[in-house]
Amino acid sequence: MADQLAQDLAVLLSNDRLNVKVAEPEWLSGTEVLGRIGPVAANSLLRVGVTGVTALLSIDFANAIALTDRSFGGGGRTASEVPERLPRSAALLVEEAATMVAGAMARIANHGHAGLAPQCPEGEVIIRSESAARLRPFAADALCASFALEIGDNDGCQWGAMLAIASDFIDPLLPDPAQAATASRKPDAGHTGVKVVTGSFGTIPLSLHAVLAEFDLPLGRLGTLAPGDQIPLVPARHVPIKLGDTVLAYGSIGTLDDQMALRLTRLPEERLLK
Structure with missing residues (x-):
C-alpha cells in the first residue's frame, strides 16, 4: 500500500x-x-x-x-x-x-x-x-x-x-482472505529474533527472487547480443533469496520431486521481518 x-x-x-x-x-x-x-x-x-x-x-x-x-x-x-x-x-x-x-x-x-x-x-x-x-x-x-x-x-x-x-x-x-485461517505460524525456537507474522497479515503475498548467478558484460558485447548466443554461468555456492534488495536467506541448489529447489543453509544475523 x-x-x-x-x-x-x-x-x-x-x-x-x-x-x-x-x-x-x-x-x-x-x-x-x-x-x-x-x-x-x-x-x-x-x-x-x-x-x-x-x-x-x-x-x-x-x-x-x-x-x-x-x-x-x-x-x-x-x-x-x-x-x-x-x-x-x-x-x-x-x-x-x-x-x-x-x-x-x-x-x-x-x-x-x-x-x-x-x-x-x-x-x-x-x-x-x-x-x-x-x-x-x-x-x-x-x-x-x-x-x-x-x-x-x-x-x-x-x-x-x-x-x-x-x-x-x-x-x-487483505488479499486472499479465504486463506487467512491457514496463515498462522508459530515461531521456530531456533530462529530467535525473527518476528513471525501471523493471522490475517500473514496472507499478504510477497514476491521473492533467488539470484542463481550474476555476471558482468561489456556494453559493446551487450549491443551485439543475438538469439543463439551462449553465456556461461557459474551458480553461486550460497544463493541469496531476496525480498527487493533485502537478503532474507541463503540456500544451496538441489532438486525436489524432479524440480529445481533450494535448501536453506543460512539466515542473516540481522534479518528482520515486518
Whole structure:
C-alpha cells in the first residue's frame, strides 16, 4: 500500500518522488481513535472497493495546509498557527488524497477475489466532515486498527495522516482472505529474533527472487547480443533469496520431486521481518 500511495499521491505534488510509510497498526477503541483525532480535522469516510467496507482517514489542518502549499509549488512546511476553518483549496486537495487512499486500499482488497471484472469498483469518499464523530465511522466500543501514514519528499518535508479501520473490516481488506485461517505460524525456537507474522497479515503475498548467478558484460558485447548466443554461468555456492534488495536467506541448489529447489543453509544475523 505504501508503494501504491507513493505513486498515486505524487500526482498531487508536482510528480515529486515520495516516500510513504504505513506503520504497524495500533489497536484502539473507537472512542480512543476519535480522541486522538480531536474535535476538528480534515476527516473523510471512505468506502473501499468490492468489499464495501468503510474506513476513516484523518489529516490535521496543519498537514492539510502544508500539503496544499506543496501542491502549488511552495515549500510544504507545516505552520505553527492554522486557521479555524480549512481553506477551500486545502479541502479539495484532502478529498483528492482521500480518494487515492481509498483507491489504493480497494486495489489491494480486490486482488485475490476470483471472478472480479477489471472494472470492479474502486474506493471513494462517501462524506467529509471536520468532526470525525459526526461521520460515525465505527461504534464507540469497537476495536479499531489505527495506522499512522507518513508522507515525505526529497526536500525533507514530512506530512502525517491517520487511517482507522474497525477490526471486523480488516480481513476483507487483505488479499486472499479465504486463506487467512491457514496463515498462522508459530515461531521456530531456533530462529530467535525473527518476528513471525501471523493471522490475517500473514496472507499478504510477497514476491521473492533467488539470484542463481550474476555476471558482468561489456556494453559493446551487450549491443551485439543475438538469439543463439551462449553465456556461461557459474551458480553461486550460497544463493541469496531476496525480498527487493533485502537478503532474507541463503540456500544451496538441489532438486525436489524432479524440480529445481533450494535448501536453506543460512539466515542473516540481522534479518528482520515486518
